[in-house]
Amino acid sequence: MADKFDVIVIGAGPGGYVAAIRAAQLGLKTACVEKWVNKEGKTVHGGTCLNVGCIPSKALLETSHKFVEARDHFAEIGIDAGEPTPNIAKMLEFKDGVIAKNVGGISALFKANGVTALEGTGKVVSSKQVEVTGHDGETASYEAENIVIASGSVPVEIPPTPLTEGLIVDSSGALEFDEVPKRLGVIGAGVIGLELGSVWSRLGSDVTVLEAMDSFLPMVDKDVAKEAQKLFKKQGLDIKLGARVTGSEVKDKEVVVKYTDANGEQEQTFDKLIVCVGRRPYTEGVLSDDVGVKLDERGSVFVDDECRTSVPGVYAIGDVVRGPMLAHKASEEGMMVADIIAGHKAEMNYDAIPSVIYTAPEVAWVGMNEQDAKEAGIEVKTGSFPFSANGRALANNAPEGMAKIIADAETDRVLGLHIISQHAGELIAQGVIAMEFGSSAEDLALTCYAHPSTSEAVHEAALAVDGHAIHMANRKKRK
Numbered sequence: 001m002a003d004k005f006d007v008i009v010i011g012a013g014p015g016g017y018v019a020a021i022r023a024a025q026l027g028l029k030t031a032c033v034e035k036w037v038n039k040e041g042k043t044v045h046g047g048t049c050l051n052v053g054c055i056p057s058k059a060l061l062e063t064s065h066k067f068v069e070a071r072d073h074f075a076e077i078g079i080d081a082g083e084p085t086p087n088i089a090k091m092l093e094f095k096d097g098v099i100a101k102n103v104g105g106i107s108a109l110f111k112a113n114g115v116t117a118l119e120g121t122g123k124v125v126s127s128k129q130v131e132v133t134g135h136d137g138e139t140a141s142y143e144a145e146n147i148v149i150a151s152g153s154v155p156v157e158i159p160p161t162p163l164t165e166g167l168i169v170d171s172s173g174a175l176e177f178d179e180v181p182k183r184l185g186v187i188g189a190g191v192i193g194l195e196l197g198s199v200w201s202r203l204g205s206d207v208t209v210l211e212a213m214d215s216f217l218p219m220v221d222k223d224v225a226k227e228a229q230k231l232f233k234k235q236g237l238d239i240k241l242g243a244r245v246t247g248s249e250v251k252d253k254e255v256v257v258k259y260t261d262a263n264g265e266q267e268q269t270f271d272k273l274i275v276c277v278g279r280r281p282y283t284e285g286v287l288s289d290d291v292g293v294k295l296d297e298r299g300s301v302f303v304d305d306e307c308r309t310s311v312p313g314v315y316a317i318g319d320v321v322r323g324p325m326l327a328h329k330a331s332e333e334g335m336m337v338a339d340i341i342a343g344h345k346a347e348m349n350y351d352a353i354p355s356v357i358y359t360a361p362e363v364a365w366v367g368m369n370e371q372d373a374k375e376a377g378i379e380v381k382t383g384s385f386p387f388s389a390n391g392r393a394l395a396n397n398a399p400e401g402m403a404k405i406i407a408d409a410e411t412d413r414v415l416g417l418h419i420i421s422q423h424a425g426e427l428i429a430q431g432v433i434a435m436e437f438g439s440s441a442e443d444l445a446l447t448c449y450a451h452p453s454t455s456e457a458v459h460e461a462a463l464a465v466d467g468h469a470i471h472m473a474n475r476k477k478r479k
C-alpha cells in the first residue's frame with residue numbers, strides 16, 4: 001500500500017517549504033517533494049529564491065556595494081584604506097556559503113517539524129495521488145488528501161538571444177561570472193536586470209541595459225522612478241529605453257546584439273549578455289494530462305483567491321500562479337493554503353504586497369502609485385520627503401532619495417508608499433503595516449518615531465500629506 005499523507009507539496013521553494021512547515025505545525029502529516037540538485041549532486045531545498053534568486057543576488061549586491069563604498073566613499077568620511085580590488089572568486093565563495101547556510105536551514109526545519117522530504121520529480125496523477133520519480137529513475141506512488149503545487153517559475157528565453165554557454169546567460173548564469181566582463185549587456189530594465197546590472201557595474205563592467213518599453217519602472221511612482229533613473233545613470237548604468245532586442249550573433253568571444261529604437265536598427269557588441277526579460281510559470285511534468293487542473297492563458301495554474309485549482313483538494317501557490325513573482329507572496333500563499341487545509345479561515349491581502357529593487361539606493365513600494373490612482377479615477381493627496389533633509393541619512397552618508405505617501409483625498413487612508421533610499425526595503429514595512437491596518441496618513445503622522453532614524457522620512461512624508469512636514473518649508477499654515 002502506498003504511503004499516505006494529509007498533504008503533499010510539490011516544490012520546496014519559499015512557497016512550498018513554507019506551506020509544508022505550516023501544515024506540519026498544524027498537525028497534518030506532510031511530505032514535500034523537491035527535484036533541485038546542486039553542483040555536488042545533492043537534493044537541495046529553497047528553490048529559485050535560495051539557490052539562484054533572492055539570496056545569492058543579495059549576497060553579490062552586498063559585497064559589490066561594500067566594494068564601491070570602500071573605493072568611492074570611505075575617503076569622504078575619513079577612512080584612508082587605499083585602493084581596494086575585488087576578489088571575484090572569494091565573492092562567489094561567500095555567496096555560495098550564504099546559499100549553503102540557507103538551504104541547510106530548510107532541511108533542518110523539515111526535520112524539526114516532521115516534514116517528510118521526498119527527493120525527485122513529483123507528478124500529480126490524480127486529485128489524491130502523487131508519483132515521485134527519484135534521481136535514480138525509480139518511481140514511487142503516494143496518496144494525499146490534499147496536494148499543493150508549488151513548482152515555481154523559470155527564466156523566459158527569447159528567440160533573438162538563445163542562451164550560449166558563458167556568453168549569453170540568464171539570471172542564474174549572471175551569478176556565476178568568474179571574472180568581470182569588460183562590456184556587459186543586460187536585456188530588460190526590470191527588477192532582476194537592474195540588480196544584476198548593478199552588481200557587475202560596481203565591480204567594473206561597462207553596463208548597457210536595453211529595455212523595450214519607453215517608460216522606466218512604470219509600476220513605481222513616477223517621482224521615485226525619475227529619481228532612480230537619474231541615480232542609476234550617475235552610477236554608470238547606460239539604460240536605453242525603447243530599445244527592443246531583435247537578434248544576436250556570437251562571434252569569437254563576443255556577442256553582437258541587434259536592437260531597434262526610435263532611430264532605427266542599432267548594433268552593440270558585448271563580452272557577455274544577460275537576458276532578464278521576465279520569468280514564466282513552470283508546470284512541465286507536474287501534471288498528468290487527465291488530472292483536470294486548468295492553466296490560464298499565460299500558462300499559470302488557474303486558482304481562485306484562496307489558491308484552489310479547478311480540482312477539489314488540489315491547491316497551487318507562488319510563481320506558478322497569478323500575481324507578482326515574489327518570494328514573500330509565495331510564502332504567504334503557502335501559509336494561507338496550509339491554514340485552509342487544516343480547517344482554519346485564512347485569506348491574503350493582495351493589495352499590500354511590497355516590492356523591492358535591491359540597488360543602492362534601494363527602490364521599494366507597496367500599493368498604488370500616484371499615476372495609477374489618477375488613472376483609476378481615485379482622488380488622492382500625496383506627501384513627499386527627501387532623505388537629504390533626514391539627519392540619520394546624512395550621518396550615514398546616504399542622503400539620496402525620497403519617500404512618498406499616496407493617500408485617499410477624502411478618507412486620508414494610506415493607498416501606497418513609494419521609497420527610494422538606503423534600506424528602503426526595510427522602511428517599506430511601515431507602508432505595508434499601515435495598509436494592513438487600514439490606517440490614515442494622519443495615523444502615521446501622529447506616531448512617535450525614533451530619532452535619528454531614516455524611518456523619520458516616512459513620518460515626515462505622512463506629515464507632508466497635509467503640508468506640515470517639520471524639516472521642510474511648509475506649504476500650508478496649520479489650523
Ligand code: FAD
Pocket residue numbers: 010011012013014015016033034035036046047048049050052053054055057120121122123150151152153171172192282285286317318319320325326327328329330358
Ligand atoms: P521556486 O522558488 O521557483 O521553487 C519551486 C521549486 O519547485 C523548485 O525548487 C523546483 O526545483 C521545484 N519543482 C518544480 N517542479 C517540480 C516537480 N515536478 N517535482 C519536484 N520539485 C519540483 N523575490 C523576492 O521576493 N525578492 C527578491 O529579492 C528576489 N530576487 C530574485 C532574484 C533573482 C535573480 C531571481 C531569479 C528571482 C528573484 N526573486 C525575488 C523571485 C523569487 O525567487 C521567486 O518569486 C520565488 O522563488 C518563488 O517561489 P516559489 O516557491 O513559487 O518557486
Ligand code: AMP
Pocket residue numbers: 158187188189190191192193210211212213243244245246276277278279
Ligand atoms: P521583469 O518582467 O520585471 O523581469 O522585466 C523584464 C523586462 O524585459 C520588461 O521590462 C520588458 O519590457 C523587457 N523586455 C522583454 N523583451 C525584451 C526585448 N526583446 N528587448 C528589450 N527588452 C525586453
